Amino acid sequence: MKTTSLNKTHHDMKAKMVDFGGWEMALHYGSQLDEHHNVRTDAGMFDVSHMLAVDINGKAARDFLRRLVANNVDKLTQPGKALYSCMLNLQGGVIDDLIIYFLTESHFRMVVNAGTADKDIAWMLARRDEIAPGLEITPRRDLAMIAVQGPNARAKVWQVIAGAQAATENLQLFQATTYDKYFIARTGYTGEDGFEIMLPSNDAAGFWRALNAAGVAPAGLGARDTLRLEAGMNLYGQDMDETTSPLESGLAWTVDLKSDRDFIGKQALLAIPVTKKLIGLILLERGVLRSHQKVSMQYDDSESEGEITSGGFSPTLNQSIALARLPLKVTAGDEVRVLVRDKMLRAKVVKYPFVRNGKSLI
């Protein structure tokens, strides 16, 4: 199994380790619920070094990205700014979702998911050869990534990295800067404020220990999943994949269909009618919603069906929530039924996110 540079540290901290797409990662360090609450109320840290940073260097970088991804990198005008986007195949399916940082006109940095990293690189290299043969595409496995998240996350990072406060306190959301050996971005996957920090792998264990000493509790992939679900953030492989359209995955806001720019997958998206949408569910009875459970609803005396893409227990709301792909006519406030194990349970359709900055939005 592949390991991150923090693997030994996780074992030392008594993490429950699991196989996550071929990577041995921490699921939790004792209690997933405690870790979740730490992030909502104080600060927690995640090793996300299994994700891959990819540097794109060369004069044609922006032109290449204009064609490669569905969101429009021309929105990136200020150095350090970041953009969330999908990378689509010719059928309009999602190869991966990713973040692109604009550093200079000849240097962009992309962060892609762990499980898709190899196919992403292969796809990008093949498209590079067609679109911009001179461009350099460099996977950065030499970098570790640590997400520090929560209302007190930034202040605790500033305690650990001397001098970082002045360099990063004015960072906007979705903006990054380089400070010393750190690449510090005000981004995250929890719905809380905080940083995602890249640094040389060799320095990761020391930084992790220092954050812990400053009161940042380690958190595992379990809490990461419940936090992102509450925050209404998509998980690749569950909420969308190569067979689903971003327009039926709650990601229309990331797809630029307004400009004349032609990106890979655009023609397919324009040609295929949208019949479903991603929307939130709250379970009205006792139980737990899980991915792949069937959702059914009555409209005009006919039965419609859909499916939960991500479901779980929300520790902040203390009830079960889900994202589900349902027919377009479903709207917030409707009541639907979900087949939970052997029972049909009632659930209410809601808009998501469910939780932001520690507060319920429901």
Add this chain to the structure above:
Amino acid sequence: MSIPNDLKYTKSHEWVRLEDNGTATVGITQHAQELLGDMVFVETPTVGRKLNQGEECAVVESVKAAADVYAPIAGEVTAANPDLESSPQKINEDAYSAWLFKLKPVNVADLNSLLDAAGYQKILESEED
């Protein structure tokens, strides 16, 4: 991991304690709760329900997954733990005191077919391989 000597066990990770009044108390083991993680939902059988040995009769659901609980022996349900509906985490806190339900066994001798602590320990060791 300590496995209490005074209990009986199943391969599916239930524990059973024979009480002085002849009823059998059932829960899930420390190993099972560790595998599942933080509990968020428990469904216990209704009092009066008659269970066959090995019948699905309860559900414990954690942040991670749902797991069925099976009747270790045949019997009639005489009580279900009322605390677990509001406080499922009691199973995480102490798996051997957070019982799920109590049974009046059809045949107390059925308990002899279950594993003792040493036998259960062997099952756990074989699962690790």
